[in-house]
Amino acid sequence: MSDVRIAPIAETLPEFLEKHQFSAVAVLVDYHTQKFCYPLVKNWLSKHTIIRIKAGEEYKHLHTCETIWEALTNANFDRHGLLLNLGGGVIGDMGGFCAATYKRGIAFAQIPTTLLAQVDASVGGKLGIDFHGFKNHIGVFKLPETVLIDPVFLQTLPERELRSGFAEVIKHCLIADAAKWDEIRRRDLTEQNLSELVAHSVAVKQRVVEQDPTEKGLRKILNFGHTLGHAVETYFLAQPRKRLLHGEAIAVGMVTEAFLAHQKKMIDATLLAEIEEYIFSVYGKVNLTGADVEPIVALTLQDKKNQGKQVRMALLDGPGRCAFDIPVTRAEMRQALDYYRG
Ligand code: NAD
Ligand code: ZN
Known part of the structure; x- marks a missing residue:
């Protein structure tokens, strides 16, 4: 069972990164989480890559995965890197899926920023994408290194x-x-x-x-x-x-x-x-x-x-x-x- 922490991100994120010493860190965001959530986490990260995708369920598909895998490849990510999924269930499910399959699996952590992702999607290790109109049709089970939940993110949620x-x-x-x-x-x-x-x-x-x-x-x-x-x-x-x-x-x-x-x-x-x-x-x-x-x-x-x-x-x-x-x-x-x- 992966570790789930419910506490201010300013406490949990530095602690987690300190413990693991990843070779590189990438943060997956969409337009909204880059605007509203990334400012609350960036201070706790040293050098990192930002991967931004479009927001919404309609982008939870294979083409977006290609963008993510490509960005990891361009950043020369090796198998000791970490993908931080900062967003709702779409970011968590798809980012986790991309991490679980990139070079047969790199570490990923969930920072869920919607209520749905905090109470459900980020817990339990189900990852995946939609395919030909069917929800979560392609995917895997894999637990994240950690889930860092901070209710403060909900303040900007519509x-x-x-x-x-x-x-x-x-x-x-x-x-x-x-x-x-x-x-x-x-x-x-x-x-x-x-x-x-x-x-x-x-x-x-x-x-x-x-x-x-x-x-x-x-x-x-x-x-x-x-x-x-x-x-x-x-x-x-x-x-x-x-x-x-x-x-x-x-x-x-x-x-x-x-x-x-x-x-x-x-x-x-x-x-x-x-x-x-x-x-x-x-x-x-x-x-x-x-x-x-x-x-x-x-x-x-x-x-x-x-x-x-x-x-x-x-x-x-x-x-x-x-x-x-x-x-x-x-x-x-x-x-x-x-x-x-x-
Ligand atoms: P989402 O990720 O699309 O987020 C909803 C919207 O809120 C997006 O526009 C996003 O950009 C925006 N947003 C996110 N955080 C924000 C914040 N703090 N402030 C302002 N805007 C913010 O959707 P969702 O509802 O979080 O998740 C739905 C997805 O979760 C579905 O794809 C569903 O299949 C999946 N899911 C997975 C599991 C699982 O066990 N893996 C369980 C339930 C649902
Ligand atoms: Zn549900």
Whole structure:
């Protein structure tokens, strides 16, 4: 398990660099993290290379990897160099993937700067890129040397991004901590203690990943909300004006998959109503039409958790509890999406 530190970057970064003595350091940023986050880290770095890529999920692909590998090559990076991924989940997933494959693997460290990356993407060693429209289709499991989380980065994050990341916080409470779910669902995002929730989410995720690093079993519970959520996200990727942020799609996934859990008598009507009410209050309701339903259902067949043609989901089986590998039919998914629309 990689080491995750939640503390001011001014403490953790110099300490980490001092301990390891890398032959070279490169910092991967996008336009926004170069502007808002890089000023907070550059003072702690001696000579380094900056690699800047364009911001956004649409650049999480092979062409951008080529730019990154090229920059490392031009900087004469050897196998003792370090790639510091300073940014959200896109930077972390793609930078980690590039580091894991450059010269068969160099060290990398995550400095997550979005809420989503702090509570989810930076922890657990899943790295990758999108391919031919499929999310995270190409990738590897590899842990970073360290994850340095500083909540100060969240201060410049746009509100919509913060709200999107909060979906993973909700997910971690629902699958693993009933008392915490009860606490957060009484407050809006603006009233939450984010530093404390970041620490809580990281602890939940680490506990699960430690028991099942390569997702053979238990780790699948972290996919609650993500089967239908990813399908919804992928579906709207092709429609720029309706495009959803990851967490916004996961919010749809959590409601529809909670409905499925209720249909299968795994959760009671009270929990389903609580989830719906809270998620609609935080995210509103995505406008799905009847025509949207079938292609979304079809996209769930691409899900990496499936076995053969059978869709399997992580479904809640009580507040703070989640089961995995539950078979779900296309008809049931259609019904869940219709329920959401209704
Ligand atoms: P992102 O990396 O695109 O960041 C969102 C936006 O915020 C970008 O425009 C970015 O430039 C900007 N930004 C980042 N930090 C900022 C800051 N501090 N101030 C101002 N702007 C800032 O997206 P994301 O939501 O962080 O991550 C989404 C990605 O994470 C998806 O590709 C998803 O697949 C991946 N993910 C991976 C895992 C995993 O386990 N590896 C888990 C969940 C999600
Ligand atoms: Zn997610």
